[in-house]
Amino acid sequence: MDKLDALDIEILKVLQNQGRVSNAALAERVGLSASACSRRLDILEKTGVIKGYHARLSQKALDYRMIAIVHISLSGQFAKTLTEFEAAVKLCPNVLVCYLMSGEYDYILRVAARDLEDYERIHRDWLSALPHVVKINSSFALREIIDRPNVGLS
DSSP, X not given: OOOOOHHHHHHHHHHHHOTTOOHHHHHHHHTOOHHHHHHHHHHHHHTTSSOOOOOOOOTTTTXXXXXXXXXXXXXXXXXXXXXXXXXXXXXXXXXXXXXXXXXXXXXXXXXXXXXXXXXXXXXXIIITTXXXXXXXXXXXXXXXXXXXXXXXXX
């Protein structure tokens, strides 16, 4: 998909705020027929603009009260080292986000834990066991200021 037009942007804005909206209601909100709206949605999905539809769960309601920001350094940045680390980190269910970074650390992770004891278990059983890790630096979020799931569309 080369460029999103105004109708595509409007569809995406509605879906970011109301992912469960029916096609008929979506079409009405953006001023299209249901079939035209359905075709556009199909294109947005097939081209990867829409990556999926998800329920956004409350970590607090699920008793995950602690978020750790974890900086990880590896023994090197060889392709095999990165590939092995990335395959292993994807298996850890408490890792919410993992970024390959430039700068001082190789990766930054956002990790959910129930409490400090749970984080100790995650650190011991998962993070320390990841391949090629030579340094782990953990910081704990004191308070969430913003958690924006939607990207700004103009």
